Amino acid sequence: MICKHCRAENVDGREFCELCGKPLMNIHHIMEVDRWAGRVLRGILIGIFAGGAVGGIIGAIISPVLQSRFSVGEVFFGLWVGIWPGSFLGAFVGAIFGLLADGPPPSRR
Ligand SMILES: [Zn+2]
Numbered sequence: 001m002i003c004k005h006c007r008a009e010n011v012d013g014r015e016f017c018e019l020c021g022k023p024l025m026n027i028h029h030i031m032e033v034d035r036w037a038g039r040v041l042r043g044i045l046i047g048i049f050a051g052g053a054v055g056g057i058i059g060a061i062i063s064p065v066l067q068s069r070f071s072v073g074e075v076f077f078g079l080w081v082g083i084w085p086g087s088f089l090g091a092f093v094g095a096i097f098g099l100l101a102d103g104p105p106p107s108r109r
Pocket of ligand 1: 006018
């Protein structure tokens with residue numbers, strides 16, 4: 001592995017350069033990217049569940065009203081139809097919230 005700071009040849013697996021002592025792998029940078037991606041992913045997952053739940057509830061309420069048919073089947077149909085767009089929207093909103101909470105990815109610095 002070649003050091004990016006001084007171009008010295010180093011044995012693979014070394015954490016710091018033999019010649020200049022600078023880190024060969026930017027572990028902190030990798031961890032920051034991981035943490036950032038993790039928060040976005042968590043936002044998406046929370047969004048899917050929250051959006052699905054909200055979409056399902058809205059669908060369960062709206063569907064019988066739209067059909068003017070207040071049956072259990074209609075409520076479940078609305079619930080089922082509402083879950084999917086709710087989950088998709090929730091995933092988007094969750095990802096955006098995850099991005100906004102952390103700022104741009106550290107690689108752009
Ligand atoms: Zn070096």
